[in-house]
Amino acid sequence: MTDYNAIQGLSQLAVVSEYFLQVTLDKTGRVITSDSGIGPVPTFFDNKEKPIYFADCFVASNWGKYENQRIKAWKNSHQSFTVDLQKIVHPEGDLVDTKWEFFFISEDFGTCLGIGHPVSQPMPYNLGLGDFFDSTTSEGKEIIDSILEDKLLGFWEFDVTKKGDNISQGLGQMLGYTQDELTGTMPISWQKHIHPEDFPNLIHDLGIHFKTPGNIPFKKEFRINQKTNQTIWALGFGKTIEWSNSGHPTKILGCILDITDRKKQEIWLKEHHYFLKELAFEQSHTLRARVANILGILEILDSEPQNNESKRLVQLIKKETKLLDQSLKKSIKESVQKNKSLEDDLTNDNSSSLL
Structure with a gap:
């Protein structure tokens, strides 16, 4: 996933989610931003400006693993890299195995936004997102897009x-x-x-x-x-x-x-489409009926005795009316084709949503 807006969307989701972990690190390992599950919880006596570093959040020996993956991804022009880290649980000091994907968000490839999840918890709402998001398949990406x-x-x-x-x-x-x-x-x-x-x-x-x-x-x-x-x-x-x-x-x-809002919009589009289809059909055929009446009247006039000027005007009106009729037929045909195409798109959308 290389779309920066999608990355930012997941980052914001991680901040308020019970499923994600989120952290942003600079090249020195200093924590720039994180969710509440990362790093020690400051006490009343702690300096609020005191920086938090990688070793405050993860086992210190994991830094070499993180750096190796970062440099490797940078040299190979990759947009992100994955790494397994042991997160420190404060204040107990317990360790939790976590899996992370870090994305480069600075031009020098030093600042990285990481989104992670635990891999050892038994409940689906603690480990499930990782199982879905780790997939590089189109289905995995679709789930990410759907959640966003x-x-x-x-x-x-x-x-x-x-x-x-x-x-x-x-x-x-x-x-x-x-x-x-x-x-x-x-x-x-x-x-x-x-x-x-x-x-x-x-x-x-x-x-x-x-x-x-x-x-x-x-x-x-x-x-x-x-x-x-x-x-x-x-x-x-x-x-x-x-x-x-x-x-x-x-x-x-x-x-x-x-997806209630999306389904309501789909239903409205379908109803609107069929309404316009019926309206266009009725109006087009009503207009053609009027044109047919005019042509019938012109045929009667054409059979009556006329002077040269009147005959010329009747022929001119007849010609323009036939051109109008041809335009209406063309317009109706194009409208039918467009409606058929839209119906096929709606059908395909419904079919693909059930696959």
Whole structure:
């Protein structure tokens, strides 16, 4: 991913997200910006202007690994580089394995913006983003673009063997559950909130993902019914992260985005398109009917006795009216072709969204 606006978008998302880690380092290892999960938490007696360095955030021996990857990427004209780092958890001093992608954001290739995630936590909303964003495939990039464009609702993890769900706080709150319900002992299944009309197709596409096995990614648009009886449109991505020895899926990880605003716009465009199509059809054929009436009147006049000047004017009006009729026919044909092209585009958009 080399688009700077997209990088900045992910950086801003990381600052307020429970899923990301974010840090910006200069060439000396000084921390320029970071989220609250990076570096020691200052106490009342600390100097607020005291700089934080790489060794305050990560194991000091990791600096050589980071520098080697940075210089290697710079010499090979790469826009970014990846590196695994051990993050220090303050104030306990525990270590957490994390995976990072750093992007060059200065002309001297010294200042780097890093976006990372833990790789050892068991819950999907702690490790899931990395599994999706590490992909260099078009599907992985599409998920990033979707998160930047739409609202990330949360993550879910389904254990096939236990038939149990784990869902993130954000997803649970979106479904309408209270904090007490989310922290309670009763399991919460987001699948039961899928609109009944959309559920069979979603299960069908998930089955295709399993049969490939996993080569065809799971992506589906569907409706979700909240506990408040409100309905939203969602876009779900899924990925099998564990398989049994016999090749059956045992654990599935997914994320869900709110695309309600986008779907409302699509529906409005379709309705607007069909309205204009009908309006253009009716108006065009009404005009041609009027032209046909004029030509009929001119034919009657042409059969009547006339002087030379009157005959010349009737022929002139007849010629111009026929040209007008030809223009109308051409306009109708072009309108039909454009509408057909737009209908094909709308159909293809709907088909691709279900792949």
